[in-house]
């Protein structure tokens with residue numbers, strides 16, 4: 001499951017899609033290239049298309065995505081930023097910047113936390129309170 005982390009085009013990024021965040025369901029197919037040469041994807045379930053940029057988590061980050069997601073998962077599970085900082089050797093400011101960035105990619109982050117980290121919806125709500133974001137209403 002970790003190998004699918006942040007992989008573009010493995011799940012539908014639209015929250016209103018019945019298959020939103022479902023990895024490996026076969027609903028997402030390659031759908032040609034955009035004018036800018038970006039790979040496009042199409043979800044067969046909701047019939048929407050998206051490009052690789054939308055599907056790319058934390059574009060151009062120096063910190064590995066896996067480390068960032070682990071921090072976010074720990075936060076969602078109720079760990080304090082200060083203890084995560086000590087345990088992982090990552091500055092508290094950096095962890096806060098992960099959170100802010102995660103909020104920019106909220107749909108994708110939520111999908112990965114739900115699927116790969118088994119974090120519940122209410123825990124994700126708790127995570128977003130750090131950045132004042134409300135989770136979109138969704139079952140689970």
Ligand SMILES: [Zn+2]
Pocket residue numbers: 012013014017018019020043044045046047048
């Ligand atoms: Zn979809």
